[in-house]
Amino acid sequence: MTKGRPILVLLCLFTMVFLSGCWGAKEPDELGFILYTGVDKVEGNLLEVTFGIAVPQAGGAEGKGGKSERELEIVSVNAASFYGAVQLANAFVSRDLTFLHNRALIFSEEVAREGLEGYVNTMIRSRELRRNTFVLVTNGKAKEFIASNQAILETYPYRQMEFFLEGKKFVGFIPHSNLNMFYKALKSPGEEAITALCGVNDGKGRGIITDKEGEIIQEIAYLPGEIPRQGGNKIDIIGTAVFRGDKLMGYLNGNETRYYQMVKGDFQSAMITLPDPENKERLLVIVLKVELGRPPTIKVDLKGENPRIQIDLLLEGEIISTQSSTNYESGVEKAELEQYAGSIINNEILAVIQKTQQEYQSDIFGFGDHTRSFFWTWSAWEQYNWSEKYPQAEVEAKTTVKIRRTGLKIRTSPLPEVKGGEGP
């Protein structure tokens, strides 16, 4: 054994020559990392697939070489199939294109209306794409969206979409939507799929807002491209694309998305602006920051002719802003404000549900999943055909708002009489 040991050691050392890599090994600088993929339809029933490929930082590490002019190289290829486009792109992109770091799949409205099943099946099968890849539908062209997007504040464009879709939980108008969620809902007999909605904003908005009273409650009722604004990134991500099966049926605006998320239980927090109930004629507003007090309670009853859905929602709030001198922080006024906010939110929720029932016939809330307990077997549940029953369902909602905090003020004192107020 002792005699053989040096030979064994030499043999091991010699083996290392052959262990320097494995089949299929690739260095990072051989790869072209696709960060965004867009799918459009073009003439001849061809696909136009757009890739946003990360451009390596010029000069090496951040801070030394600084940012290169562009973070993304945008290329588009027309092909008969998705992977056909990927293959063709390799004809003019020097690096091997890979989806390992792809963060978002963006489908154009046209493609989404035709149906996404084929694309989603392809992507779920992929070894490179992950199920937590974000899925978005744009109300324009996917190519335009990717080209217009500028990661203005980001050193790493990779993070941008993550900030939008993971980090913006405090606004409530960007729904969380990834490949897994879409696929799960697509295949479920009890739920329909959604995606986040995005688009290009050319700075025109949807026109000048003149009716302030009407606009207060609908403060964020925008679709992408409609937000009246100037400057900044030229894209908007706001609202929800609603599907029935794999086909796009329509959109929910930012406001509706917020209420959709409340019922779904995905809502984290948001600031809601309401007309001041005591000072409506002066067009004053109250801003509440609300969050889910507990997951919504949803009960579905299948005993009657039509299914009955009952939603019980508890929201907890904090007063962020009041413009009047009314003391909403305590007493009767606080109770009135809670009731007022609850009734407004309740009506909005019912309106959104009604829209999905009548306009889209699509149960994006997943109420159908709550009917599972009525059936012993999968086939019986499937045969019940919830998606056909949903539009006729009778929906009741009860929203309770409880104001738990009032910011740094405990009460609001009116202006002195000498200054035109009501006095103490």
Place this chain on the structure above:
Amino acid sequence: MDNNKVKIGYYEVTAIILVLIGTKAFTGFPRFIVEAGLTAGWIIILESGLLSIALWLLISALLFRFPGKSLTQINNLVLGPAFGILANLIFLSYITINNSNLLRLFSEAVILTALPEAPVSSLTFLFIIPALVAVHIGIEAIGRSTYIALPFIVIGTISVLAAIYPFMDHWQLLPLFGSGVGTVLTHGLLSVSGFSEVLILAYFVPYFSFDGSKLRRLGIFSIAVSTLAFVLIVAVYLMVIPVPGAQENIVPFYQLSRMIYLGRYFQRVEAIFILFWTFTAFLWIALGLAVIAIIVRDMLKIPYYRPILPALSTLFVSIGLTPADFMQSIEIEKFILGTIGWQFTFIPPCVVYMLSLLRKKGGRVKHDQG
């Protein structure tokens, strides 16, 4: 190797059985179960586990009638040399085909998850050569390695299941009886072979350093813990990737690990999973090779198993590479575990037990007196 000198401790044996049974969780096993029971997949596991415990009680009763003897020897004693060899061959053929197929499945799974360009033959060698070396060193060494590895495997598995918690939705476990009561019960019966590795205890009896009376408890404990683990894994799988999508994934546990996302700084962790998964696969193949070598040695009544290891390894690789493609391998695994496995594993020893009672062979009192 002289088997009279080789002894394995209680905890090592427990670890071996747990790894042998539990490794299936990292193959397509959870998917077969979901295919059979849909949302009631976890009930199938529960039923199979309870049934396996009942069958193990019968088999351990057989072992008690012949203290210190392995099932190979018992088969010869009860059935006579000719039928004894036949009974041993039944289990041997089952475990050889099953192990060889698993060698292929794990090799293919590595291609699928980590080394997409590697030829399958190179990966089968990657698994079989270390297994061959390990078995050559001895069953004690494998036992100790398994004992040391088990906590890491358990921690790894629990970590994946815990990290996937944000994706769970308990509604996805309903309707309760999934594919229907009859179908669930039938598949629960057919799937007992998922726990058939407990039988290896019966072949390892001469190697135990502990009292044989603990055998029954060890088997029950191993099956119970494995049942719990399988139920948990299938339930989590169903809650995260519900039916019908749950029927689509080639390697469910890998798919779960790929989905872990606990913020930007804790994602893409499946590489860690691949490490402990590959190590578990290696242990499984080594243990399988050791078991087969021991059975063959006992059957042929030769003193050592080392000389037959290269031949058995070649047989493993040859059978493993026989299926034309990955899909065929998966079908074989499904057929073995979900349809015919129980006939080759639990049934023969139970029949031998009945015969030993009828023929009044063995028996603790008689043996002690003798």
